[in-house]
Every structure is written in C-alpha cells, then in structure tokens.
Amino acid sequence: MTILVTGATGSVGRQVVAELVRRGERVRALTRRPDRADLPAGVDVVRGDLTDPDSLGPAFEGVDAVHLITFGGALFEPLTTGPDIVELAREAGVRRVTVLFGGGRTPLQDAVEESGLDWTVLMPVEFMSNALEWAEGIRAEGAVREPFTGRLSAMVHEADIGAVAAVALTREGHAGKTYTITGPEVLTLRDKVDALARVRGQAIRLVELSEAEARERWRAAGLPQETVDFLITVYGNTPPEGCTVLGTVEEVTGRPARTFAEWAREHAAAFRP
Secondary structure, eight states: OEEEESSTTSTTHHHHHHHHHHTTOEEEEEESOGGGOOOOTTOEEEEOOTTOGGGOHHHHTTOSEEEEESBOSSTTOBOSOHHHHHHHHHHHTOOEEEEEOOSSOOHHHHHHHTSSSEEEEEEEOSBGGGGGGGHHHHHHHSEEEEEOTTOEEOOBOHHHHHHHHHHHHHSSSOTTEEEEEOOSSOEEHHHHHHHHHHHHTSOOEEEEEOHHHHHHHHHHTTOOHHHHHHHHHHHHSOOGGGSOOOOHHHHHHSSOOOOHHHHHHHTGGGGOO
C-alpha cells in the first residue's frame, strides 16, 4: 500500500514517516517545500498545500491511507478546506485515515468522521519536543523561565505518536477510535529541567514567571490572543487528561512508551553550549 503523510516535516509528521519507513511501507510525504524536506531515502516527497486543494491531486494518486493534520497556513489556524481534502481522499480510493487532533473540533476532523472512511483520531497530550523552546535560554544563561512551575504533564514522545499512527494506518481494528496518547509518567517542570541538566552535565535554574510576564512573552513571540489565553488555561489548570498516564502506546504498538529521560538523551546537543 501507499501511505500519504501530510505535515510530513513537522515534529509528529517526521515520526510518522520514519515509523512507516521502518516498517517497510511505501510513503509519500506532502510538503510546501520539497527542497527542504530532508526525509529518509526512498520517501516520495511531493509538493502541495492543504490550504489549496487544487494542489493536492497528484499527492493522492494511488494512495491507500493518509495521515492528516487539522491546521495549515497561519500558526494554529484550523484548515477550512477539510471537506475538499476528504473528497479528494474518497475519490482516490483511500481506505484509512488518521487525524492528528489539534486542540479542538475542526472542519477537517468533522468531514473525516462523516466520510464513511476508516478513521482514527490521535489525541496526544503535551509533546516532549516542546522542551526545545527552552534550549536557547539554557545555552545562554543556564535557566528555564516558565509560569505555573507546579504544573503536571504526562507528556509524550513524538515517536510514540508516530508509532500509534503507523499501526492505525496499516492494521485492522482501529477504525472509529479516538486514542489519547501519553507518556509513561507524570512530570513536574522541575523533573523535566533536572532531566535536561543531567544530559547537559550542568545545573539548570528554574525561574517562575508571573502570569502577566508569560502573557507578555507569548504576545511578543507573535502568538494570537486566543492562543495566549489557551496556554494560560491549560498551564494554569491542566485538565485531567493532560496529567493522567494512559497505556495507549503499549496497547496499540506492543511496547512501552518512551520516557522524557530518553528524549533528553536524544536531544542533549540542543541544550549544551
């Protein structure tokens, strides 16, 4: 079978591609910039834009399954072209679809669930790769500056999201299911910072920002107001699903979820001077 991965150069999309390649599947990767894709050898990299359905015809030719993302264009902006994308999939003969949940209902997810295709929704909690946002501060001053330092997270390794997606795209038994995907442990910010300090070989200070300081920093980074409000809500009052460990990764893939300590070792170079 041929599997199309959209968002293929994103933090999760790359992992979906890598896991499918590891399993010996034929993979087609969709990206706006094929020249910058840097994907594994053998992957069929095609140009296309989910905000422009007219650009997607060649990408769907001969495809049996597809991994979809629900956002495109501007940061955190839900795709409005979901129904068109789903119709392209149906016309191409796609049988299975995974959808990476983006934090709320979207036109694409609605269209997929109403399509009659074998769909699976992937609902990961906080990505471990979010810790890369701290890399510059750690390298420059040996510090992490965050609000709500007492918050908890069952954060998940992106490779585990990719592994769950690969199983759902290639095996029976996952149609119509929504999988909440977590890591194997609940961590505090101090736990995460200490794990990074161990792989860095130097202590890292954890500095708590006030809510006002956090808002100002995120606005300065260009985040829209609704995103800033969302971050304040989920960090200040993390919902139970964000800090409750589930066995989804092991149940679907047959192996335990990766730890943050493993992720930290894999990305240690990003945090060293």
